[in-house]
Amino acid sequence: MLEEEQxxxxxxxxxxxxxxxxxxxxxxxxxxxxFVNLIFLPSIIAGVVILFxxxxxxxxxxxxxxxxxxxxxxxxxADELQQKINRIPGVVASSPRYAGGSTIVYKGRSASPLLxxxxxxxxxxxxxTHTKVISGDFLTDADxxxxxxxxxxxxxxxxKVDRVASLGGAEVGKTVEVTFRxxxxxxxxxxxxxxxxxxxxxxxxFITRKEYESVMGVSDSANQILVKTQTTGNExxxxxxxxxxxxQEQVWTWEDKSADFLQSIVGSFAIINFISTIVxxxxxxxxxxxxxxxxxxxxxxxxxxxxxxxxxxxIIIKSYIFQALFICVCGTAAGCVLLLLMxxxxxxxxxxxxxxxxxxxxELSLVLxxxxxxxxxxxxxxxxxxxxxxxxxxxxxxxx
Amino acid sequence: xxxxxxxFKIYGKGSVEVRALDGVDITISRGEFVGITGASGSGKSxxxxxxxxxxxxTSGSLRIDGVEVSALSEKERTAFxxxxxxxxxxxxxxxxxxxxxxxxxxxxxxRGMTSKECTRACRDILSLVGLKDRVSFLPGEMSxxxxxxxxxxxxxxxxxxxxxADEPCANLDTKNSIVILELLKKLNHDLRxxxxxxxxxxxHQRYFDxxxxxxxxxxxxxxxx
Numbered sequence: 001m002l003e004e005e006q007x008x009x010x011x012x013x014x015x016x017x018x019x020x021x022x023x024x025x026x027x028x029x030x031x032x033x034x035f036v037n038l039i040f041l042p043s044i045i046a047g048v049v050i051l052f053x054x055x056x057x058x059x060x061x062x063x064x065x066x067x068x069x070x071x072x073x074x075x076x077x078a079d080e081l082q083q084k085i086n087r088i089p090g091v092v093a094s095s096p097r098y099a100g101g102s103t104i105v106y107k108g109r110s111a112s113p114l115l116x117x118x119x120x121x122x123x124x125x126x127x128x129t130h131t132k133v134i135s136g137d138f139l140t141d142a143d144x145x146x147x148x149x150x151x152x153x154x155x156x157x158x159x160k161v162d163r164v165a166s167l168g169g170a171e172v173g174k175t176v177e178v179t180f181r182x183x184x185x186x187x188x189x190x191x192x193x194x195x196x197x198x199x200x201x202x203x204x205x206f207i208t209r210k211e212y213e214s215v216m217g218v219s220d221s222a223n224q225i226l227v228k229t230q231t232t233g234n235e236x237x238x239x240x241x242x243x244x245x246x247x248q249e250q251v252w253t254w255e256d257k258s259a260d261f262l263q264s265i266v267g268s269f270a271i272i273n274f275i276s277t278i279v280x281x282x283x284x285x286x287x288x289x290x291x292x293x294x295x296x297x298x299x300x301x302x303x304x305x306x307x308x309x310x311x312x313x314x315i316i317i318k319s320y321i322f323q324a325l326f327i328c329v330c331g332t333a334a335g336c337v338l339l340l341l342m343x344x345x346x347x348x349x350x351x352x353x354x355x356x357x358x359x360x361x362x363e364l365s366l367v368l369x370x371x372x373x374x375x376x377x378x379x380x381x382x383x384x385x386x387x388x389x390x391x392x393x394x395x396x397x398x399x400x
Numbered sequence: 401x402x403x404x405x406x407x408f409k410i411y412g413k414g415s416v417e418v419r420a421l422d423g424v425d426i427t428i429s430r431g432e433f434v435g436i437t438g439a440s441g442s443g444k445s446x447x448x449x450x451x452x453x454x455x456x457x458t459s460g461s462l463r464i465d466g467v468e469v470s471a472l473s474e475k476e477r478t479a480f481x482x483x484x485x486x487x488x489x490x491x492x493x494x495x496x497x498x499x500x501x502x503x504x505x506x507x508x509x510x511r512g513m514t515s516k517e518c519t520r521a522c523r524d525i526l527s528l529v530g531l532k533d534r535v536s537f538l539p540g541e542m543s544x545x546x547x548x549x550x551x552x553x554x555x556x557x558x559x560x561x562x563x564x565a566d567e568p569c570a571n572l573d574t575k576n577s578i579v580i581l582e583l584l585k586k587l588n589h590d591l592r593x594x595x596x597x598x599x600x601x602x603x604h605q606r607y608f609d610x611x612x613x614x615x616x617x618x619x620x621x622x623x624x625x
Contacts, residue, residue: 003512010502010509011495018497018538305493308454309554310482310507312475394454398493 007311008318015319016326024327027291031331031374034284036339038370041276043343043360045269048353052262053254055355058128059196061254062095062226063235064242069249078222081247082122088245090230090238093125096222098212103179104153104205109168113153114204115178117212126228129196129206136172136192143208147176147188150202151195164203178205180215197355225249281373288324288381296320296389303389304397313390317383324382328374336367401562401594402428402451407460409446409617420446421457422617430561433588433595435608443617444598445566451596452487452564453477465561482507486555486593488565492547494539500526500550501535508557525553529583545576552583556593563587565597569604581607 016024057063066085068075075081078096085094095118102115120139124130130138139148155166162168170176172190179185188207196202213219229238235253242251255262296303303316343360350357389397409421421443428434436444449455450462453469462470465484472480481487494503504525505518513521526532529549539547548568555563565584569577585607588595597608605611605625613621 003510007506007509011506014495014497014502302493302495305489306495306506307478308452308481308487308489308493310478310480310485310558311510312478312482315510395449398454398489 008315011319012322028330032334035335037280046361047358055198056258059198059201062126063229064227065252066225067250074221092228094227095122095126096225105177106167106170111165117209119209126226132194132196133192134195146191148192148206152202285377293385301400307394317386320386321382324378328378401430403463405461408458410458419617431592433609435611436598438614442614486560486563488568490567490570492551499536504554529553563595
């Protein structure tokens with residue numbers, strides 16, 4: 001049996017090395033491009049997903065989110081709970097907050113953002129929002145009568161530019177009027193405007209907890225505590241740890257909180273990726289098929305003669321499969337080189353997405369999947385045309 | 401060696417029926433050099449195709465080396481061609497991407513000979529056909545006569561009992577034709593190989609032990625020379 005493979009390999013190697021180099025080069029190039037296409041888009045998508053995940057952690061939730069116990073609206077004794085959480089191994093810091101609806105009016109334009117009340121000195125240890133102030137300053141613990149708003153909420157004087165309800169171009173130093181959930185209205189000076197690239201954060205407004213508590217007449221409570229852990233990726237384990245240390249409130253991971261949003265994004269990308277992959281594989285199979293088919297038709301007479309001198313058709317089919325696999329291997333290798341060059345370039349000059357730069361992320365499983373797909377495609381594209389040609393009567397093949 | 405009884409090869413049906421072979425009975429003994437002649441369309445190539453297991457008779461019995469070949473499966477026929485027959489085509493039929501040596505040892509590689517054995521056997525056969533200096537030449541780098549000698553060498557590599565040659569001199573000039581005919585005669589004489597050769601050239605007949613003439617699918621004469 002092995003002799004058959006040896007002869008098939010021998011035939012294939014000679015047909016490749018002494019065949020038309022131009023056709024071979026062209027085919028290998030096309031397969032290399034198909035390979036790049038199979039990997040490039042998913043790697044960009046992986047980069048985007050990583051960016052979104054990191055943004056969710058850095059600007060929205062931290063690693064864990066603690067919310068009031070079931071059937072309760074607030075976390076009481078929030079400061080005591082915060083201290084307890086901060087002592088748990090693996091926790092870096094935590095930040096109690098109030099987050100609730102509000103109405104903000106500026107020069108007759110109104111918007112209803114989420115108003116987040118924070119203790120800035122805690123918040124800066126959990127989130128990176130403070131690093132994204134693009135105008136003015138971030139809040140300090142002592143601030144009263146001051147507000148920081150997201151760029152999306154601040155909006156633009158030109159209404160056409162804004163895609164959502166905004167304050168129509170609120171600026172640092174200007175005064176906005178905030179109506180709280182309890183109906184109380186107060187004036188705030190805009191201290192800073194931030195832009196994180198995360199639409200949820202950029203649509204929010206921020207005041208200090210002290211300010212909020214004075215307006216709402218509450219103290220030492222929160223409806224959310226964000227927790228930053230030492231490592232990202234072990235949130236589920238940390239969640240259990242918190243519960244083991246006696247945290248009785250509801251504990252969520254950042255993935256739980258953003259599941260709908262991320263799943264819809266990842267789901268949409270998966271559909272795009274699936275279509276792109278199928279198209280690429282069809283292109284690959286058609287190209288290899290055409291090349292092998294033309295090759296076999298061109299060598300129809302030769303195939304007939306080989307059969308006539310006693311070469312079994314299985315050897316001939318295998319020789320064409322080997323040729324297809326050779327094209328596949330060369331195309332994949334060339335595609336790898338091309339892909340590495342592209343990745344190097346895009347790592348140095350990342351694509352800019354809303355939210356930040358995105359560098360493609362190359363996952364080994366993705367590469368193996370692409371190689372495997374091309375391998376299978378090559379097997380099919382090598383087998384079918386050679387099988388069809390060798391099925392022909394020897395004499396009619398010899399006569400051409 | 402060969403015993404064909406009532407061999408028919410019929411193409412088409414009804415009014416368009418063509419009887420390429422019309423009840424041919426033929427017997428060829430081991431070691432004979434038989435020439436098959438006849439006008440174009442007489443059925444000589446069809447007969448050779450049946451003997452070479454490239455085609456199946458519509459009816460009739462054909463035994464080669466004691467084997468009823470018309471009953472063999474396609475795979476068995478391929479193995480029979482590989483192991484017991486050597487076929488020489490009119491237009492050499494060499495693989496253009498293979499050197500003379502590679503073309504020759506291809507059938508022996510299929511039989512499982514090692515590369516060393518193949519190379520040795522090739523060199524011996526190339527010497528026999530007078531082409532030992534053309535070992536690494538591609539077919540395109542050789543003359544028609546040289547290519548045909550390589551084709552004959554390929555037919556010999558598995559040491560077949562029967563060599564079938566389908567107008568091997570058709571594309572050659574007289575000088576090269578003589579070389580090929582003398583080579584076949586020598587093989588027939590020295591190696592005691594049975595040779596069946598199709599030819600329409602009258603002067604070739606002096607090389608044959610026997611001349612079988614076909615006309616309209618029937619043997620009209622079978623004469624020893």
